[in-house]
Amino acid sequence: MDNFIVSARKYRPATFDMVVGQKSITTTLKNAIKNNHLAQAFLFCGPRGVGKTTCARILAKTINCQNLTENLEPCDQCESCVSFNQSATFNIFELDAASNNSVDDIRTLVDQVRIPPQTGKYKVYIIDEVHMLSSSAFNAFLKTLEEPPAYAKFILATTEKHKIIPTILSRCQIFDFRRITIEDTVKYLEYVAQKEGINTTVDALQVIARKAEGAMRDALSIFDQMVSLAGNNLTYKDVIENLNVLDVEYYFQLTNCFLHCDIQQLLTMINEVIENGFEEHQFVLGIGEHLRNVLLCKDAGTAEMLDISEETKDKLLKQAKACSQDFLFKALDIINKCDINFKASNNRRLFIELSLIQMALLNDNRPKETVEPAPSIANTRPATESKKTNVTSAPVKSAISEATPNYKIPEKKVETGNEKTQSSISLNANLKGIKRISIKNSLKEDNVVPTETPTPQNEVETANEETATAFTQAQFLSTWTLFAESIAKEHPGLSSTLLKHDPEVDEDFVATFEINNRSQEDEINLKKSEILEYLKKNLNNYKIQLLIKLNETKEDNLAYTPQDKYNKMKETNPDLEDFRTQLNLKLES
Numbered sequence: 001m002d003n004f005i006v007s008a009r010k011y012r013p014a015t016f017d018m019v020v021g022q023k024s025i026t027t028t029l030k031n032a033i034k035n036n037h038l039a040q041a042f043l044f045c046g047p048r049g050v051g052k053t054t055c056a057r058i059l060a061k062t063i064n065c066q067n068l069t070e071n072l073e074p075c076d077q078c079e080s081c082v083s084f085n086q087s088a089t090f091n092i093f094e095l096d097a098a099s100n101n102s103v104d105d106i107r108t109l110v111d112q113v114r115i116p117p118q119t120g121k122y123k124v125y126i127i128d129e130v131h132m133l134s135s136s137a138f139n140a141f142l143k144t145l146e147e148p149p150a151y152a153k154f155i156l157a158t159t160e161k162h163k164i165i166p167t168i169l170s171r172c173q174i175f176d177f178r179r180i181t182i183e184d185t186v187k188y189l190e191y192v193a194q195k196e197g198i199n200t201t202v203d204a205l206q207v208i209a210r211k212a213e214g215a216m217r218d219a220l221s222i223f224d225q226m227v228s229l230a231g232n233n234l235t236y237k238d239v240i241e242n243l244n245v246l247d248v249e250y251y252f253q254l255t256n257c258f259l260h261c262d263i264q265q266l267l268t269m270i271n272e273v274i275e276n277g278f279e280e281h282q283f284v285l286g287i288g289e290h291l292r293n294v295l296l297c298k299d300a301g302t303a304e305m306l307d308i309s310e311e312t313k314d315k316l317l318k319q320a321k322a323c324s325q326d327f328l329f330k331a332l333d334i335i336n337k338c339d340i341n342f343k344a345s346n347n348r349r350l351f352i353e354l355s356l357i358q359m360a361l362l363n364d365n366r367p368k369e370t371v372e373p374a375p376s377i378a379n380t381r382p383a384t385e386s387k388k389t390n391v392t393s394a395p396v397k398s399a400i401s402e403a404t405p406n407y408k409i410p411e412k413k414v415e416t417g418n419e420k421t422q423s424s425i426s427l428n429a430n431l432k433g434i435k436r437i438s439i440k441n442s443l444k445e446d447n448v449v450p451t452e453t454p455t456p457q458n459e460v461e462t463a464n465e466e467t468a469t470a471f472t473q474a475q476f477l478s479t480w481t482l483f484a485e486s487i488a489k490e491h492p493g494l495s496s497t498l499l500k501h502d503p504e505v506d507e508d509f510v511a512t513f514e515i516n517n518r519s520q521e522d523e524i525n526l527k528k529s530e531i532l533e534y535l536k537k538n539l540n541n542y543k544i545q546l547l548i549k550l551n552e553t554k555e556d557n558l559a560y561t562p563q564d565k566y567n568k569m570k571e572t573n574p575d576l577e578d579f580r581t582q583l584n585l586k587l588e589s
Contacts, residue, residue: 007220011192015073016058019051020188020216021180028175029059030072038063039173041145041154043130045161046177049215053128055177056155060084060092060124063153080120091120098132106133106140113144113152122153130156131163138165146171179214182206182307188216189223193234198227200234202309207239246278251290252315254356258331259322261364263357270353280348281339287356288335294320295328331359468509469540476505476539483534487527494523498531503546510545511535519564521548562587 013019016026032038042059044052058074061084065074074081083089095109109125117123133141145154145168156172158164189205208226212219222243230238240247250273257266273283296302297313297320306313338355345351484498497520503511515521524531528546536542566587570576579585 007192007196007224008217011188011195011220013051013054013058014076016055016062017071017073019055019058021184022051022055022177025055025175025177029055033062033068033072038153040148040152041172042156043161043164043169043172043174044155044157044177045174046159047179047215048159049212049217049219050177050180051216052157052177053126055175056126056157057092059155060122060126060153063122063124064089064091064120066120083119089120091117091122092124092126094126094128097127097130101133101137103134103136103140106137110140110144113148116149116151122151124153124155126155126157128157129159130168131158131160135165138168142167142171180216181214182209185209185212185214185216185219189219192220192223196227198232198234201236203236203312204234204239206307206309207236207243207245211243211245244278246273246283246286248290248312251286252319254287255290255294255319255323258327258356258360259363261360263360266356266360267353270349270356274349280352281342284335284339284342284352284355288332288339291328291332291335294323295325295332298323298325298328327362330362334358467540468543471539471541473505476511476535477502479535479538480511482538483531491527494527497523508545509541509543510547512547512549514549514551516551517564518550521550524548 016030019026042056044056046052061074061081062068062072064080064084066078066080067075069075076082076085080089080091084092093112100109113123113125115123148154154172156168161169161174161176186202186205186209189208190200190202193200193205204226205223208219208222211222226234226239226242229242239245250269254266254269256262257269274280293306293308293316296305297316303313303317306316308316334355338352342348342351480503481499484495488495497515498513501514503513505511513524515524525548528548532544532546535544535546566576
């Protein structure tokens with residue numbers, strides 16, 4: 001049985017015209033040969049499998065050919081070409097910089113450069129993965145690279161151009177190889193399949209080309225693998241099953257689920273995809289790519305950008321008509337955020353499901369369910385503790401009896417002579433009655449007598465402070481915690497004190513906070529006005545008061561300040577005060 005030769009070697013281009021996807025580079029090199037403008041050093045850089053080493057070999061073979069064709073291609077008949085094809089040439093040297101990266105290796109190379117070629121015109125040195133050379137080896141190579149003998153040419157190849165020192169880059173002509181397009185890859189795979197007698201389809205080859213990600217060597221390796229599996233009939237089904245690639249039909253069905261807000265079917269499909277062993281992140285990327293393709297198909301001009309079969313393009317054009325641009329923009333934004341945050345998620349399956357459900361809800365036209373508000377502090381007060389309010393106006397009593405928590409009577413216009421005065425009544429009601437009523441003087445004609453509520457000393461109520469929106473205990477604690485966390489960096493002690501206990505709020509919006517010692521009390525009093533301002537503003541209630549309650553009977557009454565610590569030490573050892581007095585010592589503040 002003959003030895004098998006992989007397609008990547010068997011169908012490696014032997015002339016510039018056979019190189020795939022690098023037309024601008026091969027044309028430049030051919031013109032340089034034609035015009036005798038060859039540089040002393042070339043740097044071929046680009047991703048793997050795009051033809052860097054192949055072009056280096058073709059260039060070395062071409063400049064040494066003794067009978068170039070009219071198209072500036074090697075003749076394959078002269079002594080130099082024959083020896084090159086048989087891997088027996090003494091004028092072309094291929095070095096691996098990964099294993100020859102020391103100064104001694106470069107010194108040996110420089111010594112060899114001094115010897116002129118025995119046959120042919122040039123000695124060509126192809127150094128692959130040149131970025132692996134050490135800094136010392138690069139520096140030892142500089143002089144020879146810049147001023148080599150006329151017969152010496154250097155071709156350096158690398159996948160990591162940024163690792164090469166600038167002094168080397170400045171001495172080379174740099175050629176940047178690009179990734180090979182899907183269209184070019186498919187055409188070359190069709191050529192190889194025809195040569196090998198393999199029956200295949202364009203869809204199957206496109207899947208291979210996408211999997212290769214622009215590397216022809218990878219595409220040919222995958223092609224060989226698929227042929228070994230399927231034999232001479234390579235189908236689309238064979239390729240997607242064995243490359244673990246999700247069929248594009250899944251993405252069409254998923255998009256239909258988005259359009260019809262079919263969440264049940266959506267979750268079923270996600271479960272099927274994961275149970276079949278498909279990689280979750282690739283699934284997310286596939287959805288994003290499909291939605292992008294649908295968006296491109298919204299316009300005939302951008303649809304031409306797609307490297308897909310005509311059958312798939314027709315399906316995309318049909319689905320694009322059913323999708324609005326607004327939906328596609330929002331869906332792409334959601335899937336992009338899912339891609340960005342995917343690796344940080346601990347429950348990745350749930351994260352994907354939530355993201356896709358959000359996309360489906362973009363087309364949810366069902367009526368929204370109404371949600372009853374949470375009970376407030378005001379309306380959860382026992383009936384026996386509710387305060388009575390004197391209201392003498394019958395119309396106002398009727399409005400109050402029908403009021404719900406947080407009820408606000410809309411602004412009422414009252415005419416006085418030729419003038420119109422606009423006023424408002426703000427009510428905070430509970431289950432039995434009303435907490436407070438604030439009525440402007442302009443309503444005196446309606447015989448409404450509000451109940452006077454005592455105001456704290458040294459505090460004058462303004463128009464803003466009449467607002468008293470009800471809130472729940474949970475809402476108050478959440479706001480309290482946010483304030484404590486916001487001052488954690490500047491005042492860590494106070495933040496810790498505020499988070500140690502939960503304040504209790506009564507029906508009069510008086511928050512009682514229990515502390516353990518007077519040091520904590522002094523610390524809180526310094527920030528009391530700031531705390532109240534934060535709570536009032538965020539809860540939209542300007543009736544909130546803060547009462548500090550000292551509980552010195554607790555066992556956890558700890559010493560926080562230097563004075564507290566000193567006092568505790570004095571209780572243990574009374575002589576400590578005499579010692580401090582005699583030495584005239586002072587406590588740190």
